Amino acid sequence: MNQNPHTYPYPSSRNVIYGKKGMVATSQPLAAEAGLDILKKGGNAIDAAIATAACLTVVEPTSNGIGSDCFALVWVDGKLHGLNGSGQAPSKLTMEAVKEAGYEKELPKFGMIPVTVPGTPGAWAELSQKFGKLPLSEVLEPAIKYAEEGFPLTPTLAKYWERAYKAYSRLLEGDEFTSWFETFAPGGKVPKAGELWTSPGHAYSLRLIGETNAKAFYEGELADKIDQFFQKHGGFLRKEDLEAYKPEWVTPISVNYRGYDVWEIPPNGQGLIALEALNILKGFEFAEKESVDTYHKQMEAIKLAFVDGMKYIADPSSMSVTVEQLLSDEYAQSRRNEIGEDALTPEPGTPQKGGTVYLATADGDGNMVSFIQSNYMGFGSGIVVPETGIAMQNRGHNFSLDPSHDNALKPGKKTYHTIIPGFLTKGDQAVGPFGVMGGFMQPQGHVQVVVNTVDFGLNPQAALDAPRWMWSEGKKIHVERHLAPHIAEELARKGHDVKVELEGGPFGRGQIIWRDPESGVLVGGTESRTDGHIAVW
CATH class of the missing domain: 1.10.246.130 (Gamma-glutamyltranspeptidase, large (L) subunit, C-terminal domain)
Known part of the structure; x- marks a missing residue:
């Protein structure tokens, strides 16, 4: 790989970035800097990745949330490890139930039906326990602060936020979607670029996840709230589905x-x-x-x-x-x-x-993380559990309703993942x-x-x-x-x-x-098609 750092054959306003002690690259500047702060506090690349990912659920909710799935490739001590943080279909989500609900050809994109078990909180906890240096509660603190105190929207984020609001206003009808509008368009107003947005419920959920190493999400208070909300609105996800989940190495x-x-x-x-x-x-x-x-x-x-x-x-x-x-x-x-x-x-x-959302991290000791996290289609299913800030993904939409297909819907099964x-x-x-x-x-x-x-x-x-x-x-x-x-x-x-x-x-x-x-020098590039940022030490 004979690279020339001075050659730029394509239009760009960005230079390649160099560093030595640590680097975090992602699509949102505040999230990247949050990851770097964790490195400077004594965390490693794994801690930085978790901090950045958690922060992205707050500062880029147009793409991911606490109710996301995620995957990670982790380089530690000369070996590459893989973590599958995707969740399974609920035990009540059968092909027959979907067709009885009126969907013959495919699962819907929005609402309760396409929601599978979110894997992200459990994956954060698993990564932290296996490879992290700092407590999960400390690693999630930057995200909690942004949710509590608010942050100003970046231009690209504001564009997709407004686009989603317009689409959801046309598509999402029913009481189950009320919490989405209350959370992401409070008072019926979409936040604009440069305007502050806060989410106290989001902060509360992140704090519980950090204090309990995600057990609150799968076994405790948050699991109960998810179960109650889905039962109230005829959804399929239940607490026992959450309890059955475990990230997979x-x-x-x-x-x-x-x-x-x-x-x-x-x-x-x-x-x-x-x-x-x-x-x-x-x-x-x-x-x-x-x-x-x-x-x-x-x-x-x-x-x-x-x-x-x-x-x-x-x-x-x-x-x-x-x-x-x-x-x-x-x-x-x-x-x-x-x-x-x-x-x-x-x-x-x-x-x-x-x-x-995608992020990459590296520290001065040679640890490196490739991490991706998603609600699938923008904000996801349009389902937000009230008072929690938990936006649920719509990953189940990818299942096939053809019984002969390899990716046919089946309870407890994981779907094709993008x-x-x-x-x-x-x-x-x-x-x-x-x-x-x-x-x-x-x-x-x-x-x-x-x-x-x-x-x-x-x-x-x-x-x-x-x-x-x-x-x-x-x-x-x-x-x-x-x-x-x-x-x-x-x-x-x-x-x-x-x-x-x-x-x-x-x-x-x-x-x-x-x-x-040879030198250990880090060199990074970030996306010019969005508000990309590299935080470097």
């Missing part, structure tokens, strides 16, 4: 891409898609970054990997093929052979049988954490960041600033407006249905921290 999965190991969380996360695409791409050579061949082959590889992921990724116990089969060199070659000069309409292959943290290593050395949040954009963003970094030696900021593209379906490709026009035209001639987007939001928000193995 998992073995990360990887492929070797041109001498670098790229790591992801195994299914039920969709990181497998990024790895399959990279496994296909490693059989090609790319002469230059800004060429139609470079873009075309990446797009074709993502399409093939994505349709496989949508067919096969589910709770591991329900998958009809294995990770090893999908990531085998033989299968990669068979998919690679399908890529020609023209755009294809992808179909799933047959392997041989045998709303999100959020994925990434990590890069070389040999036995950590290179560092990376991620690009944003629904089904995420594995596509991971592939683009890895290719930008490994194939073309772009520094972290340039790798993030590079124009992005996103496949949505069939031959449809969305590209950013600063993609070179001649590239877009040539892609169209190859049969891609190219649509130029004016906003950068759909293309995700990324963060990167790399560590120099």
Whole structure:
């Protein structure tokens, strides 16, 4: 990886950032600085990640909340650990119950039905107990203060907040949604950029979670409030579902891409898609970054990997093929052979049988964390438990109502999950954490960041600033407006249905921290498409 920190081939107002003792990169400045404060108080990268994540539930509620799921890749003492912090479907959430409620084709996006067990509070506690240095109560204190005392909204946050309010005002009808409006639009007024917003209930819940290592959320007072609210409004989530939850330590999965190991969380996360695409791409050579061949082959590889992921990724116990089969060199070659000069309409292959926030942290001792947390669609389900600030995710919407599908809804099952943290290593050395949040954009963003970094030696900021593209379906490709026009035209001639987007939001928000193995110097990049920030020590 021969990076040039002085080369910026793409429009950006940001420089690459360097540090030595610690670094926190995320989409919101207050959250990043909160993580750095925890490092300066004697915490490590794990403490900083938890503090930043908790703070993001307050200062970026448009993307995540206490009722979120999360995943983490944690580098400690020369080893990479994976934590799956996603929750299961409630025991009463059956396919029959959903259809009796009037939903025949898919689970709804909003309301009580798509809410699965939130994994985030339990994952914070698990990370803190296994790897943290400071008490969870101290680590959550910055988030508690922002919830109690208020904070001024940043411009991007205010834009998405207002957009959500307008959409929810049209879509959310019923008493179960009243608390959302009371919490996020008090007095019927949406907070604007620069205006203060407070959430005392949010602070109260965070304090209980910190004091009890999340037991209050799964077994105590908060669990009781969640249970009562869902029973009152005909929801399926119950206290016994919360009591049954436990975060799961998992073995990360990887492929070797041109001498670098790229790591992801195994299914039920969709990181497998990024790895399959990279496994296909490693059989090609790319002469230059800004060429139609470079873009075309990446797009074709993502399409093939994505349709496989949508067919096969589910709770591991329900998958009809294995990770090893999908990531085998033989299968990669068979998919690679399908890529020609023209755009294809992808179909799933047959392997041989045998709303999100992302943050990265690093400390001076070599610990590093890649962490992602999400309510799924913006604020999530629209359900907020009264007087708690707990906004519930709508992750259950991803379940299939086709009984024959690998991802078919079943009580106690985890659904296909979009959020994925990434990590890069070389040999036995950590290179560092990376991620690009944003629904089904995420594995596509991971592939683009890895290719930008490994194939073309772009520094972290340039790798993030590079124009992005996103496949949505069939031959449809969305590209950013600063993609070179001649590239877009040539892609169209190859049969891609190219649509130029004016906003950068759909293309995700990324963060990167790399560590120099010899000097220990940290180098970071943050997202120019949002209010991204790197706090450095």
